[in-house]
Amino acid sequence: MQASIIVFPGSNCDRDVGHGLRSALGTEADFVWHTQTELPPGTDLVVLPGGFSYGDYLRCGAMAARSPIMGAVSRHAASGGLVLGICNGFQVLTESRLLPGALLANRTLRFICRPCTIRVERTDTPFTRTFREKQILHFPIAHYEGLYFLPGNELLALEKRRQVVFRYASTDGVADDSSNPNGALNNIAGIVNERGNVLGLMPHPERARDMLLGDASGAHADGTDFWKGIRDWADGRLGQ
Amino acid sequence: MIDYKQAGMRRSEYETTVRALGREPNETELRILGVMWSEHCSYKSTKPLLRTLPNKGERVWAGPGENAGIVDIGNGYGAAFKAESHNHPSAVAPYQGAATGVGGIIRDIIALGARPIASMDGLFFGDPSHPRTQSLSSGIVSGVAGYGNAVGVPTVGGKTLYDPSYSENPLLNALCLGIVRREDVISSKTAQPGQLVVILGSKTGRDGIAGAAFASVELSEDSKASRPSIQIGDPFIEKLLTEACLELRDKGLIVCMQDMGAAGITSSSSEIAAKSGVGMRIDFDKVPLRAEGMQPWEIALSESQERMLLIVQPEDYEKMAAVAERWGLDCAIIGEVTEGDRYVINWFGEEIVSLPASLIVDDCPEASWASRSPDYESAWTPREPSRSRDSSDMRDTLLRLLRSPSLADKSWIYDQYDSMVQTNTIVGPGAPVSLLRIRENGNMIAIALESDPWKCSLDPFRGGAESFAAGVRAVAAAGAVAIGATDCLNFPSPEKPEQFFELSEVVRGIAACGTELQCPVVSGNVSLYNESASGRILPTPVIGVVGLIEAPLSWIPSGNWKPGDRLYLVGKRESSLAGSHYQNVIDGKVSGRPMPFDPEMERSFGKLAHVTARKKLAQSARVLAGGGLAVALAKEALASGMGASLEIDPSTNDDVALFGEGGPRACYAVSEQDVAAFEETWRGFPCSYIGAAGGESLRFGSVSLPLDELRDAHSSVPENNGRRD
Numbered sequence: 012m013q014a015s016i017i018v019f020p021g022s023n024c025d026r027d028v029g030h031g032l033r034s035a036l037g038t039e040a041d042f043v044w045h046t047q048t049e050l051p052p053g054t055d056l057v058v059l060p061g062g063f064s065y066g067d068y069l070r071c072g073a074m075a076a077r078s079p080i081m082g083a084v085s086r087h088a089a090s091g092g093l094v095l096g097i098c099n100g101f102q103v104l105t106e107s108r109l110l111p112g113a114l115l116a117n118r119t120l121r122f123i124c125r126p127c128t129i130r131v132e133r134t135d136t137p138f139t140r141t142f143r144e145k146q147i148l149h150f151p152i153a154h155y156e157g158l159y160f161l162p163g164n165e166l167l168a169l170e171k172r173r174q175v176v177f178r179y180a181s182t183d184g185v186a187d188d189s190s191n192p193n194g195a196l197n198n199i200a201g202i203v204n205e206r207g208n209v210l211g212l213m214p215h216p217e218r219a220r221d222m223l224l225g226d227a228s229g230a231h232a233d234g235t236d237f238w239k240g241i242r243d244w245a246d247g248r249l250g251q
Numbered sequence: 252m253i254d255y256k257q258a259g260m261r262r263s264e265y266e267t268t269v270r271a272l273g274r275e276p277n278e279t280e281l282r283i284l285g286v287m288w289s290e291h292c293s294y295k296s297t298k299p300l301l302r303t304l305p306n307k308g309e310r311v312w313a314g315p316g317e318n319a320g321i322v323d324i325g326n327g328y329g330a331a332f333k334a335e336s337h338n339h340p341s342a343v344a345p346y347q348g349a350a351t352g353v354g355g356i357i358r359d360i361i362a363l364g365a366r367p368i369a370s371m372d373g374l375f376f377g378d379p380s381h382p383r384t385q386s387l388s389s390g391i392v393s394g395v396a397g398y399g400n401a402v403g404v405p406t407v408g409g410k411t412l413y414d415p416s417y418s419e420n421p422l423l424n425a426l427c428l429g430i431v432r433r434e435d436v437i438s439s440k441t442a443q444p445g446q447l448v449v450i451l452g453s454k455t456g457r458d459g460i461a462g463a464a465f466a467s468v469e470l471s472e473d474s475k476a477s478r479p480s481i482q483i484g485d486p487f488i489e490k491l492l493t494e495a496c497l498e499l500r501d502k503g504l505i506v507c508m509q510d511m512g513a514a515g516i517t518s519s520s521s522e523i524a525a526k527s528g529v530g531m532r533i534d535f536d537k538v539p540l541r542a543e544g545m546q547p548w549e550i551a552l553s554e555s556q557e558r559m560l561l562i563v564q565p566e567d568y569e570k571m572a573a574v575a576e577r578w579g580l581d582c583a584i585i586g587e588v589t590e591g592d593r594y595v596i597n598w599f600g601e602e603i604v605s606l607p608a609s610l611i612v613d614d615c616p617e618a619s620w621a622s623r624s625p626d627y628e629s630a631w632t633p634r635e636p637s638r639s640r641d642s643s644d645m646r647d648t649l650l651r652l653l654r655s656p657s658l659a660d661k662s663w664i665y666d667q668y669d670s671m672v673q674t675n676t677i678v679g680p681g682a683p684v685s686l687l688r689i690r691e692n693g694n695m696i697a698i699a700l701e702s703d704p705w706k707c708s709l710d711p712f713r714g715g716a717e718s719f720a721a722g723v724r725a726v727a728a729a730g731a732v733a734i735g736a737t738d739c740l741n742f743p744s745p746e747k748p749e750q751f752f753e754l755s756e757v758v759r760g761i762a763a764c765g766t767e768l769q770c771p772v773v774s775g776n777v778s779l780y781n782e783s784a785s786g787r788i789l790p791t792p793v794i795g796v797v798g799l800i801e802a803p804l805s806w807i808p809s810g811n812w813k814p815g816d817r818l819y820l821v822g823k824r825e826s827s828l829a830g831s832h833y834q835n836v837i838d839g840k841v842s843g844r845p846m847p848f849d850p851e852m853e854r855s856f857g858k859l860a861h862v863t864a865r866k867k868l869a870q871s872a873r874v875l876a877g878g879g880l881a882v883a884l885a886k887e888a889l890a891s892g893m894g895a896s897l898e899i900d901p902s903t904n905d906d907v908a909l910f911g912e913g914g915p916r917a918c919y920a921v922s923e924q925d926v927a928a929f930e931e932t933w934r935g936f937p938c939s940y941i942g943a944a945g946g947e948s949l950r951f952g953s954v955s956l957p958l959d960e961l962r963d964a965h966s967s968v969p970e971n972n973g974r975r976d
Contacts, residue, residue: 020487020491020578021401021487021490023401023402023403023490023672024403024672027672027673027674030690031674044577061672062403063400063401063403063486063487065487066401066485066486066487066488067401067487068487121666121667122396122397122400122666122667122668122669123666124400124665124667124668124669124670124671125662151671153400153669153671153672155400215671217674218671218674
């Protein structure tokens with residue numbers, strides 16, 4: 012699998028995703044500067060990393076969504092290629108309308124960085140095939156604007172189309188207000204587009220990836236499984 | 252024309268400049284000298300004291316005199332680190348003051364060619380019930396978060412204390428640590444004639460003009476009118492500046508680099524000139540400006556943030572400009588390194604400043620202040636012997652201590668900090684010591700930030716040594732060897748003899764600890780005049796201790812009790828309530844004399860703690876600190892999510908034994924199979940079995956405290972600082 016990590020001015024998790032892919036898969040990603048207008052040939056996965064693109068000025072992700080490279084990212088998505096937006100990358104995806112909805116300020120009106128658990132709602136996407144239905148993953152969160160919002164009827168439609176892939180939930184799988192760190196509607200932590208090839212999520216899989224950083228629950232494998240699942244899907248498709 | 256007083260100079264200082272120049276300085280020169288000779292820039296009151304600090308060692312690559320210290324962490328890599336205060340700005344404009352404090356220390360680390368990988372913050376807030384404390388503390392915390400999170404440097408830990416002395420004058424100390432390969436280290440001492448002086452980063456504006464002078468006087472009601480002296484930070488530009496500087500470093504395009512902090516262009520350029528032993532010409536009309544009509548002296552003293560001064564070879568400039576353009580940063584040639592010693596500023600072809608660089612940087616006369624010991628003895632008379640207590644007292648005391656703002660859980664602060672970005676954080680905030688993986692060489696770094704203002708107020712020598720030793724112990728318990736330290740000295744005015752004595756004695760204590768424990772103090776800063784009409788701050792030395800754990804990695808976490816683990820207390824049973832959290836919370840004032848500094852015990856503790864970690868003979872370790880043995884056990888229990896049965900009966904142990912502080916002591920949790928080896932390791936050092944881990948409550952003899960009750964107390968947050976939901 013060839014991954015391209017887009018670097019916007021102000022991205023700060025680009026190198027972390029690169030490390031994550033290297034340690035999970037042993038592969039080197041391409042780092043693509045935002046002023047480029049084409050992705051490197053052979054790109055299977057585009058990652059929009061976390062951080063503060065353009066300083067989060069105007070609105071989180073709004074300026075990055077209008078960067079030159081985003082034309083190529085949209086074309087990649089339209090042709091069925093995989094696009095993954097993490098945290099600020101998720102915000103870029105909603106701002107560029109590759110995903111519906113918006114990420115608003117946390118209900119605490121504070122930045123929140125802490126370990127977090129999410130529940131897998133779908134295993135039939137390219138990003139979640141290695142997981143079990145309702146499996147709990149330990150992916151930390153670190154954001155100020157992470158409250159997923161969509162007007163009521165659209166939210167219903169989103170749920171009906173099964174676009175919700177991850178929900179904030181307790182370690183025993185309960186998704187309720189007490190397991191919701193930021194006030195996201197329906198505890199939504201991650202969604203896909205209708206076609207299933209574009210995923211945005213607020214938690215950081217690249218921060219949950221190795222033994223040294225693993226928390227006491229022993230869930231450090233979740234990050235590795237996440238990347239391996241995407242790789243297997245991408246490579247399998249290429250082999251078809 | 253302003254006079255020397257308006258420039259912030261003393262008469263004797265002015266006379267020194269006239270003698271050295273053989274003429275009177277002109278207005279721009281006077282303003283420059285006034286700021287460069289301010290306490291903040293010149294360290295004129297503390298230079299003789301700072302010279303007594305140990306700063307040499309086999310591992311020291313760079314010490315005082317550079318932008319930060321660097322110590323060898325193995326395999327050709329060094330850790331560059333420094334702590335710095337940003338107290339006055341944070342008192343007046345908490346968000347921006349704290350934000351730019353974080354930004355400034357990060358640039359100091361970049362200036363050495365290092366990639367910043369971790370920050371820490373020392374926060375000292377006033378009485379939680381004081382009306383200003385809530386807005387100051389939440390503003391300062393938001394400022395640290397807002398800047399650090401966006402710039403992508405994790406805030407991995409810190410120290411937060413509350414005392415009424417900080418109500419009007421809160422303290423914000425920021426520490427940053429970066430990693431650099433030996434051959435990539437950039438110095439500020441290697442400029443050569445013919446090289447270009449380049450400014451990189453933000454444009455220069457009117458913000459922060461003469462902030463250094465502002466930081467060199469007491470805060471007053473007028474300080475609110477000093478808002479124009481407050482710098483405004485932009486972490487987005489800082490992130491771009493970081494990446495641009497590191498790219499320039501990798502391409503070998505930088506000869507010298509210096510952060511523009513206090514006194515901006517003037518200090519950065521004149522310091523490079525003086526340290527390199529060369530002259531310099533700066534053309535102020537070439538400086539990119541963001542405000543119209545700026546006068547030369549404003550350009551000279553602007554403290555606009557996110558700017559770096561670089562010295563580059565003329566043939567490299569085009570390549571450099573291309574890197575700057577890629578990162579969207581302004582970049583301009585503003586002068587040239589020259590032969591000789593002249594520091595010259597031109598303004599549209601006219602020479603407006605011509606001073607010897609050494610005069611600006613080195614020749615400020617040292618200030619010597621009278622020193623007189625206050626009457627410590629009367630406070631040292633022993634406090635009345637502890638009452639024998641009934642069991643409800645012990646329970647109540649422990650809960651009150653856990654609930655006190657200085658000892659309570661700080662997650663309301665550190666949850667606002669991105670502590671994980673860069674994915675090197677193995678142990679982050681909330682633990683006694685923070686641990687970082689060093690990707691470059693497979694080793695680990697441990698950092699602890701410590702301060703004990705109350706003990707310093709009772710016995711400044713012992714308090715200074717204790718503040719430092721506490722950090723050394725904390726990294727040792729985790730399994731690291733302390734290899735270097737940085738100190739931020741936050742004090743009131745040195746011009747009062749008792750206060751100068753206090754400062755001198757604290758420094759003597761720090762020097763004694765560093766020397767005895769072979770831990771050089773490689774960087775630091777001094778912040779004086781932390782007082783206002785309503786009082787002065789406690790003597791507050793903040794010490795950051797950096798420890799190294801070499802591969803193959805073996806370390807001991809805290810808060811990691813397993814059911815059945817044997818609990819041990821190592822260290823002397825004797826301790827003291829003098830200057831303790833107990834006195835603060837229960838008695839409402841401190842008295843008595845803190846424990847003496849015992850270098851022999853400290854060294855033995857360090858050695859044995861290290862062996863314990865290398866052999867992995869314990870599951871969990873926590874040094875005894877604020878609140879003594881009882882609070883350490885409660886914190887271990889809470890972090891482990893498990894209680895313990897302790898053979899410590901409150902009816903036979905007085906408050907000193909339960910809550911006393913001072914000296915090298917720790918509690919360890921040891922697995923059954925390691926008991927013999929653990930006891931053997933600690934033979935010859937005081938070591939006693941105190942109980943076993945397990946259950947849902949912490950049981951001191953007949954006193955049983957359910958974990959839920961401990962957690963409720965510990966998780967209480969100062970009024971209005973809790974989460975909204």
